[in-house]
Amino acid sequence: MITEEHLPALQGMFPSWMTTCSATGEPNTTVISQVWYVDEEHVALSFQFFSKTKKNLAENPNAFATIVNPGTMTMYNLELEFDHSETDSDLFDDMDMKLEAIASMSGMSGIFKLLAADVYKVKSLKLLGS
Amino acid sequence: MIPDQTLEALANGFGHLGSASADLKTTHTDILSASVDQENDTVTCFALSFLAGPTLENMKATGRVSYFFGLMSHEAYQFKGQFIETRELTKAELSQSEEFCKAIAENLGSMGIAPEATMKLVGTAPDLGITFKVEKIFTQTPGPEAGKEFPFN
Numbered sequence: 614m615i616t617e618e619h620l621p622a623l624q625g626m627f628p629s630w631m632t633t634c635s636a637t638g639e640p641n642t643t644v645i646s647q648v649w650y651v652d653e654e655h656v657a658l659s660f661q662f663f664s665k666t667k668k669n670l671a672e673n674p675n676a677f678a679t680i681v682n683p684g685t686m687t688m689y690n691l692e693l694e695f696d697h698s699e700t701d702s703d704l705f706d707d708m709d710m711k712l713e714a715i716a717s718m719s720g721m722s723g724i725f726k727l728l729a730a731d732v733y734k735v736k737s738l739k740l741l742g743s
Numbered sequence: 744m745i746p747d748q749t750l751e752a753l754a755n756g757f758g759h760l761g762s763a764s765a766d767l768k769t770t771h772t773d774i775l776s777a778s779v780d781q782e783n784d785t786v787t788c789f790a791l792s793f794l795a796g797p798t799l800e801n802m803k804a805t806g807r808v809s810y811f812f813g814l815m816s817h818e819a820y821q822f823k824g825q826f827i828e829t830r831e832l833t834k835a836e837l838s839q840s841e842e843f844c845k846a847i848a849e850n851l852g853s854m855g856i857a858p859e860a861t862m863k864l865v866g867t868a869p870d871l872g873i874t875f876k877v878e879k880i881f882t883q884t885p886g887p888e889a890g891k892e893f894p895f896n
Contacts, residue, residue, distance in 0.1 A: 642811040
């Protein structure tokens with residue numbers, strides 16, 4: 614599902630957006646700094662601040678994200694299903710290091726703190742507008 | 744009254760309008776600026792109809808709306824509320840969106856992004872107003888206040 618053409622949009626160079634909803638259907642939309650490529654059918658998102666998102670995912674695993682290729686501004690919509698969280702793994706360490714680098718560049722070192730690497734199954738990936 | 748503190752980000756921030764279907768599948772759509780009706784506590788988001796279909800269908804079915812918007816400075820808010828209507832955008836709103844898109848293009852250009860790439864993001868004028876009544880406001884600026892409900896009404 615995820616191919617080489619999508620990888621530039623998964624490098625954290627441009628923000629991504631994510632919408633989840635509660636068990637009662639109340640939507641919540643937020644910005645995320647990074648969507649990580651895990652394998653052809655999974656991505657990982659950094660869990661930092663968005664407690665409402667985390668709460669929603671505990672009630673309903675469905676999520677929707679938009680990623681952007683920073684070179685071409687091509688956007689892709691991903692339908693996601695939350696799979697599991699990692700707090701002690703190579704994936705977590707890689708994401709933690711990258712996040713600190715992003716924070717340093719944007720003058721927000723110490724504010725972006727990775728609490729977990731949340732892994733999602735990619736149910737669909739579509740070019741925006743297609 | 745929509746708080747003054749949020750007005751600059753509403754007009755000049757890049758936004759995403761979110762919704763959920765009855766079976767709890769979510770979606771969102773790009774918003775190219777927004778206007779405020781202070782008398783009625785409503786916000787009208789400037790959307791592209793060719794992208795907004797699924798988000799709008801959900802709103803019509805469930806009524807519930809989330810609108811996240813933020814400035815390049817990281818200042819960001821989320822409004823939650825009830826879908827009211829869709830309508831045509833006024834000349835003033837189209838002009839506001841044109842200024843917004845121009846500013847975004849300039850910002851992205853200064854970051855080295857090619858004009859033809861920038862046009863994919865802000866090169867098409869919005870053609871649909873999506874209006875919702877604001878019920879709750881949350882601060883979303885990264886930091887210790889993120890997620891806190893913002894005093895409103």
